[in-house]
Amino acid sequence: MTSATVGDTAPTTRTYPAYSRPLWRRVLLTREFAIIALLVLVFAWAAGNVANFNSPLTIYFLGLDNAEIMLIALPMALVIITGEIDLSVASVVGLSSVMVGILHQDAGLSIPLAGLIAILVGVVAGALNGFLVAYVGLPSLAVTIGTQALFRGLAVGLLGTTAKTDFPTKWTNLAQQHIGNTRYPVIVIPILVLLVIFVWLLHFSSFGRGVFEIGLNDEAAHFSGVNVARTKFILFILTAAVSAAAGIYITLRTGNARGDNATGDELKVIAAVLLGGVSIFGGRGALHGVVAGVLLIGVIQSAMRLENQTVNVINIVIGALLVLSVMSTSVLAWLSKQSARRTGLGTLRRRQAVASSSSTTER
Amino acid sequence: MKFSTRRLSALAAVAVTATLSLTACGSSDNNSASGGGNSSGGSGGSASGTTVTFIPKNLGNPYFDASDKDGGQKAVNEFKGKYQEVGPDTATPDGQVSFINTAAQQGVKALVISADDPKAPCSAIKQAMSAGTKVVTFDSDTSADCRDLYISQASAEGIAKTQVDQIAQQIGDSGEIAILSAAANATNQNAWIDLMKKDLAADHPNIKLDGVVYGNDDDQTSFDKTAALLQDHPNLKGIISPTTVGIAAAARYLDTSSAKGKVALTGLGTPNQMRKYVKDGTVTSFALWNPSDLGYLAAYAAKALVDGTITGKQGDTFTAGTLGKYTVGADGTVLLGDPTVFDKSNIDKFNF
Numbered sequence: 001m002t003s004a005t006v007g008d009t010a011p012t013t014r015t016y017p018a019y020s021r022p023l024w025r026r027v028l029l030t031r032e033f034a035i036i037a038l039l040v041l042v043f044a045w046a047a048g049n050v051a052n053f054n055s056p057l058t059i060y061f062l063g064l065d066n067a068e069i070m071l072i073a074l075p076m077a078l079v080i081i082t083g084e085i086d087l088s089v090a091s092v093v094g095l096s097s098v099m100v101g102i103l104h105q106d107a108g109l110s111i112p113l114a115g116l117i118a119i120l121v122g123v124v125a126g127a128l129n130g131f132l133v134a135y136v137g138l139p140s141l142a143v144t145i146g147t148q149a150l151f152r153g154l155a156v157g158l159l160g161t162t163a164k165t166d167f168p169t170k171w172t173n174l175a176q177q178h179i180g181n182t183r184y185p186v187i188v189i190p191i192l193v194l195l196v197i198f199v200w201l202l203h204f205s206s207f208g209r210g211v212f213e214i215g216l217n218d219e220a221a222h223f224s225g226v227n228v229a230r231t232k233f234i235l236f237i238l239t240a241a242v243s244a245a246a247g248i249y250i251t252l253r254t255g256n257a258r259g260d261n262a263t264g265d266e267l268k269v270i271a272a273v274l275l276g277g278v279s280i281f282g283g284r285g286a287l288h289g290v291v292a293g294v295l296l297i298g299v300i301q302s303a304m305r306l307e308n309q310t311v312n313v314i315n316i317v318i319g320a321l322l323v324l325s326v327m328s329t330s331v332l333a334w335l336s337k338q339s340a341r342r343t344g345l346g347t348l349r350r351r352q353a354v355a356s357s358s359s360t361t362e363r
Numbered sequence: 364m365k366f367s368t369r370r371l372s373a374l375a376a377v378a379v380t381a382t383l384s385l386t387a388c389g390s391s392d393n394n395s396a397s398g399g400g401n402s403s404g405g406s407g408g409s410a411s412g413t414t415v416t417f418i419p420k421n422l423g424n425p426y427f428d429a430s431d432k433d434g435g436q437k438a439v440n441e442f443k444g445k446y447q448e449v450g451p452d453t454a455t456p457d458g459q460v461s462f463i464n465t466a467a468q469q470g471v472k473a474l475v476i477s478a479d480d481p482k483a484p485c486s487a488i489k490q491a492m493s494a495g496t497k498v499v500t501f502d503s504d505t506s507a508d509c510r511d512l513y514i515s516q517a518s519a520e521g522i523a524k525t526q527v528d529q530i531a532q533q534i535g536d537s538g539e540i541a542i543l544s545a546a547a548n549a550t551n552q553n554a555w556i557d558l559m560k561k562d563l564a565a566d567h568p569n570i571k572l573d574g575v576v577y578g579n580d581d582d583q584t585s586f587d588k589t590a591a592l593l594q595d596h597p598n599l600k601g602i603i604s605p606t607t608v609g610i611a612a613a614a615r616y617l618d619t620s621s622a623k624g625k626v627a628l629t630g631l632g633t634p635n636q637m638r639k640y641v642k643d644g645t646v647t648s649f650a651l652w653n654p655s656d657l658g659y660l661a662a663y664a665a666k667a668l669v670d671g672t673i674t675g676k677q678g679d680t681f682t683a684g685t686l687g688k689y690t691v692g693a694d695g696t697v698l699l700g701d702p703t704v705f706d707k708s709n710i711d712k713f714n715f
Contacts, residue, residue, distance in 0.1 A: 052468045061464045163456075165482040165506075176486055254457045254483035263455050305465040311422060311452045 031277035032289030046303035056183035068246040075239040083282025084140035090265035091151035096247025101164030101257025122244025130236030134229040156259030164257040175252035215282025413444035429715035434658030456480040467491035473665035477502040485509040497668035516652035523558035533627035537569035538600035585612035604630035614640040634713040648706035
């Protein structure tokens with residue numbers, strides 16, 4: 001990557017030596033990688049210094065406690081990359097939990113069937129969000145604040161202050177089982193399956209290119225053939241459907257269906273997604289960062305709880321970390337701007353030269 | 364470009380160090396952490412150094428500050444154990460689960476929990492119990508199968524009788540009274556009201572119950588219902604409000620109305636919300652169990668379980684410090700006793 005090969009016929013082999021960076025820098029100097037490095041550091045530090053952290057139970061509880069956050073964070077990352085947001089996810093979790101409880105215990109359906117219907121209810125809820133945002137064109141922040149209250153109200157209204165608690169032990173045990181003799185809970189399997197699906201969707205499909213495109217500039221995306229409205233519509237449905245699935249998991253894990261399950265979880269999810277390097281303005285982010293973001297928050301909480309820290313101190317640390325990580329983006333942008341200015345006009349001229357020559361060859 | 368790389372890595376280094384030092388600031392001192400584990404081995408034979416972890420419904424709640432920091436900690440210090448209090452910042456059904464999990468990892472000897480939900484923490488508690496942790500619930504019980512003992516604040520009969528006795532004393536055992544309750548379908552409220560009605564019919568023939576009104580545990584509704592009560596029943600001599608929200612709203616109304624001092628008010632309230640009204644004579648006395656005694660008793664019960672002096676079966680007896688001797692009742696329940704009555708003479712001793 002040292003000499004410019006301007007005038008190559010195949011655009012794929014064209015390189016931009018003036019401002020493309022070597023591969024190692026493109027991989028390592030990213031926010032995603034910084035979060036992964038931090039995760040490794042914190043984990044190693046905790047394993048060495050925090051009593052009882054270095055035990056198989058830690059991993060097991062980490063999986064159990066953060067499963068729902070991890071599940072919902074995957075589709076939420078895509079929604080945020082398009083520049084939208086969905087604050088109604090935790091209310092959908094509550095609604096789905098209540099649906100499972102009512103359908104299983106009042107209507108006598110089996111758990112898989114009740115779960116399926118709960119997911120369908122989630123799809124309907126997501127379709128409502130998606131329709132209002134994508135086709136009516138309302139701002140997602142306002143819409144999902146509204147539906148957050150609406151779905152939560154429905155969930156609490158359906159059950160009142162009571163809870164459904166008699167679930168078959170076969171299912172409640174399944175939600176807590178280990179995979180064979182490993183330290184990983186069974187819930188890790190569906191998480192991995194969904195992770196593969198979403199990684200393919202976001203990073204290896206044309207749909208995913210469209211997602212980034214919309215986040216960068218939805219006008220441009222529209223004119224380059226991305227169906228903006230449909231993409232957003234699908235994403236809101238996916239988010240609500242996955243949230244509903246998380247609701248089934250929570251119901252079985254805690255053995256209770258309550259309207260106020262998962263209250264406040266939407267902010268935990270969004271915090272993890274943003275910590276993982278997804279830009280709140282849309283257009284940038286990657287799922288390996290999101291996974292690391294969820295795990296980092298989980299590991300810090302776990303280690304600090306073992307250190308007998310109160311929940312307030314834990315929240316302060318995680319809040320500070322989030323602010324720092326969001327700040328770092330702007331600082332990095334400012335720095336690279338400065339360095340660009342400092343390296344002077346030479347680069348700029350070279351860039352322009354490359355740009356003009358490439359535009360001539362592109363015809 | 365090389366230059367900026369160095370800048371970037373420096374910045375990343377700074378960010379990492381900052382975060383790590385923040386986390387380090389968070390940890391009070393590493394000695395206590397490694398000592399606090401108490402290594403899950405070791406039998407529960409010697410109680411000195413028994414770690415008792417309190418998990419309230421939520422932190423920053425005056426009621427649990429009184430039960431845990433005040434009563435519980437006092438008891439733990441008396442038997443020279445280690446006191447800890449951890450918990451969620453908001454009371455959500457499964458908010459306590461991760462803290463119970465952590466306690467199981469640390470191998471603490473005893474957990475004292477006021478459950479946010481009777482079912483949600485159960486699997487986590489069972490896991491802790493199978494690792495040898497003794498579990499005592501107080502204030503709010505879990506299902507009976509996932510705890511060793513439940514410390515009940517007061518019996519329904521005791522709560523009902525205390526309130527009827529107070530109102531009878533304040534209105535001279537004759538006249539019209541009314542009840543201001545919470546929600547019409549609140550289980551505990553209705554149980555108490557039924558018992559009060561029985562008690563009135565049996566022992567206080569001259570007191571006439573005009574009716575029960577519901578303020579839904581909402582301050583404004585309770586306030587309005589109090590006003591309506593006084594208008595509808597001009598001869599009303601007393602009000603019983605067995606809910607902390609209701610009694611405070613009723614007291615606020617009476618305080619500003621012409622009925623102040625003429626209509627007696629009693630019920631269940633907390634000293635902090637009622638202090639003003641007791642001092643200015645609107646309210647003579649009201650009742651509530653003493654949360655700090657509740658936490659104190661729970662801590663001693665936990666210690667007795669860890670020591671093996673009791674197992675939690677019916678008929679076991681243990682001594683709870685200054686509170687004296689207690690017997691385990693049916694379903695592993697220990698009853699604290701009658702509610703505490705608060706009046707001018709003792710209200711300043713309490714802060715919750």
